[in-house]
Amino acid sequence: MLFDTNIGAAVRCTNCGKLIMNEISLFNLSRSGMYEVKCSCDRTVMTVKSSNCKSFRIYIPCIVCEKDHLYMFDSRQALTQKVKILSCPASQMDIAFVGNKTLVEEVAQKHERDLQELINVLEI
Numbered sequence: 001m002l003f004d005t006n007i008g009a010a011v012r013c014t015n016c017g018k019l020i021m022n023e024i025s026l027f028n029l030s031r032s033g034m035y036e037v038k039c040s041c042d043r044t045v046m047t048v049k050s051s052n053c054k055s056f057r058i059y060i061p062c063i064v065c066e067k068d069h070l071y072m073f074d075s076r077q078a079l080t081q082k083v084k085i086l087s088c089p090a091s092q093m094d095i096a097f098v099g100n101k102t103l104v105e106e107v108a109q110k111h112e113r114d115l116q117e118l119i120n121v122l123e124i
């Protein structure tokens with residue numbers, strides 16, 4: 001059986017507000033130990049670290065409270081679970097989505113639409 005070791009991640013840039021979609025290869029991660037996701041504006045939006053292929057940690061600079069938040073994952077769970085919504089513990093705002101890459105994309109796009117609608121409402 002082919003085993004997909006890529007997980008999807010969506011996170012918003014704290015600098016320019018752009019939604020960044022990314023694929024993280026757990027296979028490559030377990031070899032290099034660390035993986036940084038950067039926005040096109042050069043801001044680091046997510047740092048993924050792993051010392052073995054069983055688990056990994058994600059550090060996300062929070063767009064809301066401007067602190068770094070740490071999330072721990074079990075690799076197997078991250079690959080088989082649907083989408084994990086990472087929220088800021090201080091504000092409860094959703095700051096990132098991690099999990100199955102197709103679903104992450106769907107959730108992130110829906111979230112983006114909701115946010116856009118909210119912005120539209122606020123502007124009227």
Ligand SMILES: [Zn+2]
Nearest residue numbers: 013016039041
């Ligand atoms: Zn940016």
Ligand SMILES: [Zn+2]
Nearest residue numbers: 062064065088
């Ligand atoms: Zn926060």
